[in-house]
Amino acid sequence: MNFDFSDDQKLLKDQANKFLQDKCDLTVVRRILDGDELYEADVWKGIVEMGWTGTAIPEEYGGIGLGHLELCMIAEELGRSLAPVPFSSSVYLATEALLIAASEDQKQKYLPALAAGEMIGTLALNEGTQAATPRTIKASYSGGKISGTKLPVPDGDIANFAVVAVKTGSGSDEGAISLAVVDLTGEGVTRTPVTTLDPTRNLSNITFDNAPAELVGAEGSGWSTIRQVLDRAAVLTAFEQVGGADAALNTAKEYALGRYAFGRPIASFQAIKHKLADMYIKNELARSNSYYGAWALSTNAPDLPAAAAGARIAATDAFNFAAKENIQTHGGMGFTWEFDCHLFYRRAKLLSVSLGSALSWKDKLVSELEKRNAA
Amino acid sequence: MDFEDTPEEAEFRAQVRDWLDKNAPRYPLGTRPNMDQSKAWQAVKAKAGYAAITWPREYGGMGGKSMQNVIYGQEESQYNLPGALFIIGIGMALPTIMVHGRPDQKERYIQKGLYGEEIWCQLFSEPGAGSDLGGIRTRAEKDGDEWVVNGQKIWTSGAHYSDLGILVTRSDPTVAKHKGLTFFIVDMKTPGITVKRIKQISGESHFNEVFFENVRIPDENRLGAVGDGWKVALTVLMNERSAVGSIGVSVGTEELIDLARETELIDGPALNNMAVRERIADWHIQSQGLKYTRFRSLTALSRGETPGPENSISKAVSAPRRQDLAGFAAELMDMGGIIRDPDLVPFAAGFQDNWLSSPGMRIAGGTDEVMRNIISERVLKMPGEIRVDKDLPFNELPTGAG
Numbered sequence: 001m002n003f004d005f006s007d008d009q010k011l012l013k014d015q016a017n018k019f020l021q022d023k024c025d026l027t028v029v030r031r032i033l034d035g036d037e038l039y040e041a042d043v044w045k046g047i048v049e050m051g052w053t054g055t056a057i058p059e060e061y062g063g064i065g066l067g068h069l070e071l072c073m074i075a076e077e078l079g080r081s082l083a084p085v086p087f088s089s090s091v092y093l094a095t096e097a098l099l100i101a102a103s104e105d106q107k108q109k110y111l112p113a114l115a116a117g118e119m120i121g122t123l124a125l126n127e128g129t130q131a132a133t134p135r136t137i138k139a140s141y142s143g144g145k146i147s148g149t150k151l152p153v154p155d156g157d158i159a160n161f162a163v164v165a166v167k168t169g170s171g172s173d174e175g176a177i178s179l180a181v182v183d184l185t186g187e188g189v190t191r192t193p194v195t196t197l198d199p200t201r202n203l204s205n206i207t208f209d210n211a212p213a214e215l216v217g218a219e220g221s222g223w224s225t226i227r228q229v230l231d232r233a234a235v236l237t238a239f240e241q242v243g244g245a246d247a248a249l250n251t252a253k254e255y256a257l258g259r260y261a262f263g264r265p266i267a268s269f270q271a272i273k274h275k276l277a278d279m280y281i282k283n284e285l286a287r288s289n290s291y292y293g294a295w296a297l298s299t300n301a302p303d304l305p306a307a308a309a310g311a312r313i314a315a316t317d318a319f320n321f322a323a324k325e326n327i328q329t330h331g332g333m334g335f336t337w338e339f340d341c342h343l344f345y346r347r348a349k350l351l352s353v354s355l356g357s358a359l360s361w362k363d364k365l366v367s368e369l370e371k372r373n374a375a
Numbered sequence: 376m377d378f379e380d381t382p383e384e385a386e387f388r389a390q391v392r393d394w395l396d397k398n399a400p401r402y403p404l405g406t407r408p409n410m411d412q413s414k415a416w417q418a419v420k421a422k423a424g425y426a427a428i429t430w431p432r433e434y435g436g437m438g439g440k441s442m443q444n445v446i447y448g449q450e451e452s453q454y455n456l457p458g459a460l461f462i463i464g465i466g467m468a469l470p471t472i473m474v475h476g477r478p479d480q481k482e483r484y485i486q487k488g489l490y491g492e493e494i495w496c497q498l499f500s501e502p503g504a505g506s507d508l509g510g511i512r513t514r515a516e517k518d519g520d521e522w523v524v525n526g527q528k529i530w531t532s533g534a535h536y537s538d539l540g541i542l543v544t545r546s547d548p549t550v551a552k553h554k555g556l557t558f559f560i561v562d563m564k565t566p567g568i569t570v571k572r573i574k575q576i577s578g579e580s581h582f583n584e585v586f587f588e589n590v591r592i593p594d595e596n597r598l599g600a601v602g603d604g605w606k607v608a609l610t611v612l613m614n615e616r617s618a619v620g621s622i623g624v625s626v627g628t629e630e631l632i633d634l635a636r637e638t639e640l641i642d643g644p645a646l647n648n649m650a651v652r653e654r655i656a657d658w659h660i661q662s663q664g665l666k667y668t669r670f671r672s673l674t675a676l677s678r679g680e681t682p683g684p685e686n687s688i689s690k691a692v693s694a695p696r697r698q699d700l701a702g703f704a705a706e707l708m709d710m711g712g713i714i715r716d717p718d719l720v721p722f723a724a725g726f727q728d729n730w731l732s733s734p735g736m737r738i739a740g741g742t743d744e745v746m747r748n749i750i751s752e753r754v755l756k757m758p759g760e761i762r763v764d765k766d767l768p769f770n771e772l773p774t775g776a777g
Contacts, residue, residue, distance in 0.1 A: 001384075001442075001677045002377050003670040069376060253755055268758040270744075273751035280750055281688045285664030288685070292667045295376050314660045362656035363649065369632055369659060370646070 003291060009073050016077035019046060024083045026340045029200050032084040033343070038158050038193070038202045044085045048117030053091055057099070062112030068232070072239045072294045079240030080247045082347050084200045086120050086155035088240065088354075092233040093154070094121025097163045101179060101217030101225040110161070110181070122159040123229065124150035124182075124206060131360055132165065134174050134223055141166040141180050145188070145210040154354065156204025157193050159184055164213065165222055174223035180213035187211065198346035230355050231308040235293035238308075238315035241351050242286050245315070248322035248344040249279045252329040259331075272329060279322045286311075286318035306372070309365035316351070316358045323348035378670070380446075381677060387443050391450045394423060402455045410536065413457035417491025426489055427465055434473060434481070435489045442676040463533065464488040464495035468541045471610045475558070475599040484539070484560070496537035497611065498528040498561070498585060503774070505530070506745045508543075508612075509552045509605060510764075510772075513587060515544035515559070522546075522559070522597070524567075524590040530739070534570045534583040537563050541611065542592075543604050548770040555769055556604030560596045567591070577731040625697070626725035628659045631704055634721055638707050645707055654703055661696050665689055684754040691746040698733035701726045 005013070024043045032040055047053065055071045057063020071091070078087055095114050098107060098121075113119035125132040127139065128151055139148025146166050153162065162182050169176030184191065188211030194203045217225055253276055256267035266272050293311030296304040323344040327334035334341045352358065380388060398419055402408050408416070420426040421435065428444040430436020437443070451458075469488045472480055487493045504510040513526025524544055534540070540561045547555035561568075567590035572580045599607045632655060635646035645651045668689065672682035704726035705712030715731075717723035737743050751757040764772050 001670060001673045002379065002381075003667065003674045005376065249755075253757065257757070264761060265758055268761060270748070270760075273755075273757050274744070274747040276755055276757065277691075277747035277750040280755060281691060284668055284685045284688050285661060285692065288664045288667035288671060289660055291376075291671065292663065298376065309656075310660045310663050313656060314664055359649070359653065362653050365656045365659065366632070366646075366652040369628070369655070370636075 003295070005069060005073060005294075009069055012070055013073035013077060015050075016052075016074050017080070019050065020077055020081035020083060024081050026082065026343060029082045029084055029343055030340075032200050039086055039155070040084045043083060044087075044117070047085060047087065051115075052087070053095075053117050054115030055091070057095060057111050057115045061107055062115040064115075068236070068297045069294055071236055072290075072297075075236045075239035076243035079243030079351075082200060082244065082247075082343055086122070086158045086202070088233070088237065089122035089155040089159060090114060090120045092236045093123035093229060094159070094161070094163055096232050097123055097179065097216065097225060097229045098181075100228050101221065102181075103216075106181065106214070106216060119160045120155065120158055122153055122155050122162045124153045124156065124162040124164040125226065126153075127151060131356055132226075134177050135172045137165050137167055137177055139164060139166045139208065141168050141178060141213060141215070144212060144214070146180055146182060146208045146213040147210055149205070149207045151205045152194050152196065152203035153191075153206050154204075155202050156184070156206050157191050157202050162206070163216055164208070165226060166213075168215075168219050168222075175220040177226070178219050178222040179216040179225055181216050182208065182211050182213045196350070198350040200343065200346065201350060227305075231304050232297055233355055234308040234312040234361070235290065235297045237351055237355060238286065238290040238293055238311035241315035241319040241348070242283065242290050244344060244347055244351070245279070245283045245286060245319040245322040248319070248326040248348075249276065249283060251340070251344070252276060252279070252322070252326040255330055266329075275325055275329065279318075279325060282314075282318040282321050286314040289314040306365060306368035309361045309368065312355070312361045313358055313365065316361075319344075319348040320352055384442060384446060384677065388446050388450065391425070391447050394425070395450055395454065398423070399451075399454045399456060402457075404455050406455065408455075408457040410460065413460050414491040416457055417461055421490045426461075426491075430470075430473075430489075434469075434485050440676070440679065442673070442679075445673060445676065460494050460533065460536070461488070461491055463497050464493070464539075467497060467611050468495040468539070471541065471607060472560075472598065474610050475607050480560070480598070488539075493538040494533065494536060496531050496534045496540045496563070498531055498534075498540045498542040499608070499611075500530045501527060502529050506742060508608065509556075511543060511545060511556070513542075513544050514548070515546045515557055515592075517546075517594075518591075520594050522557075522592045522594060524559075524561075524587045524592060526587050528585040528587075529573070529582070531570075531583045531585050532581055534563065534585050535572060539563060540585075541598070543608050545769065546601055546604070549768050550602075551766055552764055552769045552772065553605040554602060556608065557601050558598040558604040558607040559592050560598055561590070561592055562596075565590050565592070575732075575735055577728065577735070579732070625729060626704075626722050627662060627700065628655055630722050630725065631655055631658070631700060631707075634704055634707060634726075637721070651707070658696055658700050661692055665692055684750075687746070687750050687754060690741060691743055691750070694733060694736040695743060697729055697736065701729035701733060705730055 023046055028040055051064045052074050054063035055066050056068055059065040098110050114121060127136060127149060130136055139146060146164060162184055164180050164182050166178055166180050167176055168178040188209045190207045192205045194205050196203050256272050257265055259266050290311040293307045296307035327341045327345060330339060330341050333339045417426060424437035425447055427436040428439040428447055429441055432438045469485050472484055499508060501511050503512060515522045515524050540563055542559045542561045544557055545555055546557035567588045569586040571584045573582045573584060574580050635651050636644055638645040640648055668685050672686045675682040714720045715724045715727040752759050
């Protein structure tokens, strides 16, 4: 039994942890929260210099050719630090979509630039306040141009290009959906930052009006690619959530140990101890499910859809719970702007609804289990 | 990252498989081997070293690694073999004697227990002292070379067929609660001991009450010094945690999916109902989470390291999960869910049985609340309870008895 990351992978995690502690503590996150910058450019530069953006990109495309297990380690630390950078959009979404579906020419054009940080990409999927499904995607593609609105697009005001889910067929089934890559700085693209629950990350409202675009993968194969990208991104995002949940638990614990009431630290009251024990329980369940997701992702196992859903559900539950109960543990100061609790609360909600909500992943998980039971 | 044995583990597994194939009796599945069969199999195992793989060789063990113990357990579980009778002896009583016993006590008890010739029980909990074990009241008074014991124990598994027990008593009520305890080995046939079965809400009887009325125990049966009983008890409890395994295989999410597929709600099969699907998903990730948490601990064992604290979540998750899942399955059956006749409800009333047995699981071996205290204090390093009874003489503590 060797159900653990290797020493090299853990070393990478330690390095990531040290870099982010040094360059990206919560005062940095706050600067993005309170200011006009869309992301923290210096931290991003450091991330690119260390090669994290090319972690899972093969060497022939300018990456460093490690694997997804290494990416999981980086993701956990990014999640712990709440880093305000477009890493997940560019690396888990755009890069993975291109790795799965792009033509050789497209790979040559985009992947080396993504690895080198010369380009930042994203995936434009949702169109308003409902899940993205083959029925709800209305943006259309024909004759090398796309039109429609994508809202919200993660890091859409930062990215140079987006892989966009578009309608190419007349029906409402999966075969009607394709992917197209669009230059977000080019003609026919209007983008506006959106006010959200988590201002430490950029989300954009993008309108395409006959914007030049190029299909990624065969026409009608878009939904199948999206499903694969979401499974991969779900595992990586789960690691971000595990990191965030762990940080929220530690914050709550430190506060409870130092805060005295009724002549004793509030950490000595069972009401607080059991609350934090519940956080620990959920965090460990999330971590273990995420490890299994990491294994399935790194080996491209047939069980990846179920493993990804399991990681996603458990990690979403853990981070949401830890973030809200961290505020509760802090009492009155917990809901002030001054204290950092709300940074975790905001990020937990962002990660919770990104890639589809827990409800949709639960539905998907049970569909996978049904197949297994029938087999 | 993989789920494979190391080369040494694979070799040990092959050796175990071969040995079991040659030596294990084939009792049909669903039957329960009797006591003679249990003792005979224990002796065969002990002779080959498999009865106590991690014990040192000087005590008849194999001097093996924890991972080898796990591998043996995995392979043995492929057969229907007895072993439950000896868990308390080999897992708790005898390792405690190894630590605290005199040479003559080790000589007298360890070998016989290992070979299954003597069966042990553990006489700890009392009606007034469960989670708060240090509050036991069973009295031991010195009389010449003997001790006279009066009081009552409860929740004693196997007391009705055990030969010997490990017993913690209060020898001095005038000092603080953890300081006045003394530990004994007691012959369960001693006059004055009465064993009474406890019937649980499930209808089963796993436990007993044990009454002591002027039971005379020779001083040579004392384990450890007078007043040192708490220290000895802690050794037992530490071994209890490593001996108590995960809750056995039973009806779970797979069966719930089958049930939901076959069960009609007003708008079609229950399995198509999102409320049902959400619950199935939640319980599935809990069981998966525990499975892979166990794998993380096994990985540490496999490397010869001490597992981290992650497995401490196991009981706090699995027991309430079983209760909630079983209760939900019964609800799915609508009014029929109340039926416990195995011929009339799906899975031979497995969900109904679980619903009745799960309240006990949330309590035995550490309540949900005690497990959370353990996690918060030992794992998260939060402060212990403020103990109002810590320094007071035991006989001056408030008891609630008026």
